[in-house]
Amino acid sequence: MKTLRVRIVGGSVGGLFVAALLRQEGHDVRLYERSGGGLAGRGAGLVGQRDLFALLRAVGCEHVAHVGVVAHERIFLDRTGEIRHRQATPQMQISWDHLYATMRGKVPDDAYVLGRTVLGVEQDAASASLRFDDGSREEADLVIGADGLGSIVRCAVVGRHAANDYAGYVAWRGLVPERDLPAEATILLERFAFYDMPQSHTLGYLVTGPAAETAVGERRYNWVWYRRVAAAELPALLTDAKGRHHPYSLAPGQVPKTLAARLRQDAADLLPPPFAAAIAAEPRPFVQAIFDYEVPAMTRGRVALLGDAAFVVRPHTAMGVAKAAGDAMALARHLFAHQEVETALQAYNEERHPAGAAIAAYGRRLGAMLE
Template sequence: MKPMRIRIVGGSLAGLFIGNLLQRDGHDVKIYERSSSGLAGRGAGLVGQRELFKILRVLGCEHLAHVGVVAKERIYLNRDGGVAEVFSTPQTQISWDVLYATVASHLPMDSYVVGRAVKNVAETPQGVRLTFEGNETEEAELVIGADGMGSVVRGFVSRENRNEFAGYVAWRGLIPETALPAEVSILVDRFAFYIVRGVHMLGYLVPGQNGEMEKGKRRYNWVWYRLVPHAELAALFTGVDGRTFEYSLPRGALSETRLQTLRQDAFSVLPPQFAQVVEAEPLPSIHGIFDYEAERMVSRRVALVGDAAFVVRPHTAMGVAKAAGDALALREALSRSDNLAEALARYEHERLPVGKEIAAYGRRLGASAL
């Protein structure tokens, strides 16, 4: 494909992956991220998958696969805190923060623009027009929607663009390893679970924010999946200042009263070790679990990647790998043809069934977990 003017909406890992690849191929690439501060510091750990390792090799970042914490085994706890099962399945939690920062650093500074929210996408005879908040516009030959669950771009490509609530949410905490109570030492260096009907809790160590892997400099990441009626979501995602969020409640937005209720709930239903790590988190966040499957991934001059195309449940541990696979496939399709429509059709043909398969897998895991 001859060099094109390509604009990417969304600056998380999906946008960074495809932006780096296409810039290497000589295209004029710019990424627009709606957050005014970027996305640094928003991740914890992620499980490496084949597609992620492949894109890291392509980008010359293979070393990032080793910036992680190894959980030497999986343990499943009883309600009283005893160990019910042990499985020798070592797993490495790669640092999301370091991955994001390193991949972003491979782009020229002026090609990654924060605080630039796109509110509309429209195809024109000449190409694609982006309209930003403030009504400024920009023309491109190809637009890539990498703007995640709240995608603006997907509504242009696919008639149905609503995320479907799965019936539960994830409460999350991320605390310094030094803040772990001594009584929870059994959780250290292990991937720990507590799963009974209606309750699903897990936790594991991840690197420090700058990739630190030394003991005492790591962080403990916990996730507690809890069933929630759809009618209660608005209240759940309303912060102490009265602001309501659509899909989550960020760190620091929980009132002291609700924080104390969370801690009481933890001690009433969780093993004592997990209840204590919940208590040790002063600023938990809440993330709704949603499903979305695009019926189309492309139009004439627009393509979707990552969560903009398929929102898959976190139990799969495949969200980042899926984004990497999308980026690699789109780059390959564009490089193999001088006809944009043909290239986008090839991309969709390859990745649409993959997204559907991963989404279905996530629903099965969610049903078995809760």
């Protein structure tokens, strides 16, 4: 295929994956990320999967897969904090921050534009164009929406506003420096830990430090507590300490202090002591609502969707990053194999739409106990 002007909306790892692959093929690629400060420091650990490893090999970054923390077993706690079951299933959690930083290094600064908000995408038979919040426009041969569950590009594919479906529960999260974890939580270290109760699920594991540190004492403990929240109560939950409403999540520091205190008290009342101690050690818990969405088609004309812009899958799958990697590799492969953009995108949709639908269905099955 001839050299294309490719414009990508969304600068997280999914957008960086496809940008790196297409730049290797000589295409003119530029990413637009609405965040003014970039996305470094926003991730914790992720489970490596086959598609992610394949992508890292394709861009010459296999070393990223070797930077992480190994959980040597899985343990399941009872209400008192005793281990009621264990499984010898070693697993490494790769550093999201290290992955992001490495992939970010694959795209030069002048091709990674921060603080530019795309309001819409339009297209005709010959090109597609981005419309920015400052009134400007930019034409491209291909627009890729890698802008997550709040995707703006999605509308250009489905032809209407496409809202995500709330799953009925949220994930409370914390990321505690290992040195700040109290002695009561020591049993949680070096392993995946789980606790189940009706309509609630808690888990936790060690991840690297913010600069990919793996030494004991320099790591962080990542905990997640899934809890039911009625749809009518969600707007109040997602209102930050300054009274501003957020559609999907509250970041560290945005949760009102009274709500954070209530979370810690609930943990003390309901969870095993090790998990309650880990939650109490997090001064700035954050929360994300869990949503579902499946796009009817991943492409239209000269516009393609990738990652959560197409399929919002529940975090229980641990496959979000791998799904984005699979999308990126398939899109790059079909653009290489076909002369026409539209033909390449049709082939991409035929390959990846069933894969995304299967992962989304798997996530719903895993989350059924919380519903």
